[in-house]
Amino acid sequence: MEKQDENRSKTLLTRLKPAEYKYIYTSFKKTRFNKLSEYCRSILLSKPVVVTYRDKSMDEMLEELSLLRKELNAIGNNLNQAVRQINSSHGNADNRLWLNLLSIIGSKVDPAIHQIKERMQSFSVLWSQKLKPGEASSVQ
Incomplete structure (x- = not known):
């Protein structure tokens, strides 16, 4: 079995409208992720995303x-x-x-x-x- 490359060397560039970015960013802020890239990666790879709610x-x-x-x-x-x-x-x-x-x-x-x-x-x-x-x- 080959060892997989652990480094993320590929880039995915996506252009968004301001409203789209705002929607993604506010959704990201409700999660426990520290970085927006982690959140987007989880969404794109269909991994579970834990959303927190605080009153x-x-x-x-x-x-x-x-x-x-x-x-x-x-x-x-x-x-x-x-x-x-x-x-x-x-x-x-x-x-x-x-x-x-x-x-x-x-x-x-x-x-x-x-x-x-x-x-x-x-x-x-x-x-x-x-x-x-x-x-x-x-x-x-």
Whole structure:
């Protein structure tokens, strides 16, 4: 069996109208190809072309969710620091009162924060299209 020439040495020159080029270029931008020549080669050789879809209206929502996640982490960290500080100063009656209040608040807030984080993660996975279309319905 002969070894095939791996270099692309042949050129195919095609002239297009501006509208045709615009159509091909916008189709190319929707794919995962880095170069227009790769896209055209795949189309001409009848190879599969993976087209991506991104809902750009969700970009602002994802950014907001990311900021919300950071804020929730900061709240949790502040709550933990307060509890550690109270635990480190033993004996005061005021400290015991604050410790009881913080433990009650923590027991109510922690599950809610955890649930919010899980939902945010599932939405970000869905919106960034890390899932295949068939798996999207299972994230809810």
